[in-house]
Amino acid sequence: MVEDEAELASLIEYNLVRGGFDVKVLNGGGQTLRELEIWQPDLIVLDVMLPGQDGFDLCRQIRQTGKLARTPVVFLTARSDEVDRVLGLEIGGDDYMTKPFSPRELVARIKAHLRRQDTDAAPQAAFSMGPFRLDRAARRVYQGEKEIELTSTEFKLLEFFLTHPGTAWSREQLLREVWGEQHFVTPRTVDVHIRRLREQIEDKPDDPGFLVTVRGFGYRFEAG
Numbered sequence: 140m141v142e143d144e145a146e147l148a149s150l151i152e153y154n155l156v157r158g159g160f161d162v163k164v165l166n167g168g169g170q171t172l173r174e175l176e177i178w179q180p181d182l183i184v185l186d187v188m189l190p191g192q193d194g195f196d197l198c199r200q201i202r203q204t205g206k207l208a209r210t211p212v213v214f215l216t217a218r219s220d221e222v223d224r225v226l227g228l229e230i231g232g233d234d235y236m237t238k239p240f241s242p243r244e245l246v247a248r249i250k251a252h253l254r255r256q257d258t259d260a261a262p263q264a265a266f267s268m269g270p271f272r273l274d275r276a277a278r279r280v281y282q283g284e285k286e287i288e289l290t291s292t293e294f295k296l297l298e299f300f301l302t303h304p305g306t307a308w309s310r311e312q313l314l315r316e317v318w319g320e321q322h323f324v325t326p327r328t329v330d331v332h333i334r335r336l337r338e339q340i341e342d343k344p345d346d347p348g349f350l351v352t353v354r355g356f357g358y359r360f361e362a363g
Contacts, residue, residue: 140155140162140164140165140183141165141166141167141171141183141185141194142164142166142167142186143166143167143189144186147238148164150242151184151215151242154242154245154246155245155246160249163180166190167186167189167191167192168190169191171189171197172197172200172201172204175204176206176207179206179207179210181253182211182212182213182249182252182253183201183207183210183211183213185197185198185212185213185214185215186214186215186216187215187216187217187218188216194216195230198214198227198231199230199231202230202231202288202290208288208290209291210291211233211252211290211291212231212232212233213232213233213234213235213236213245213248213249213252214235214236215236215238215240215245216238217238218237219237224237225327228331229331229334229335231335233252233291233292234248234324236248252291255291255295255319265277266301268301269349270282271301273297273298275298278294280298282340287339287340289336289339292317293336295317296336297336297340299313300350300358300360301360304360304361304362305359305360305361308358308359309356310330310357310358311326312357313329314328314329329357329358333350336350337349337350348361349361
């Protein structure tokens, strides 16, 4: 957990420890990224308003760090504007909670993310679809010879599309199939992650050839 408010950090730590987690609390100083690399947590709870740099900048660095790139990030912040929530998701956050918040809900969300992480990491055979090759055991995706760097949520979403080509899916269906029991996410979350995936896999993200929009309904994956 990266949180500079000592009292709040103690409250969160208390509830996480009660929930069965080992917790490392960092105050967001200049060595935070290095300490995260050393610790290699299963999940990062990240405050946005930090001393020196904000949590958004730190998240960008996390997503560019090999050891942490696929680690789920849950933002915790007093900034509740939609533009901030969308920005948090666009730069690689997996979830976004606003203060004041319920510690029990935070613990529930963390457990949901980690259950998905355990499921995603189960060793299974690699398979190919069009120009894409997905290795579930290694949690790697290749487009031709190029490896695509994805967050855990992006990996799960692309995996779903690769295994269901040609079928149109509504945002609500994608939320149910990909996010599962995480009922706190919204259809807007799907749009944000689709946009991020398009930026990774499409030659022209504004004119996609793989992840196409089904107007008035949702999205469909075309293998090409």
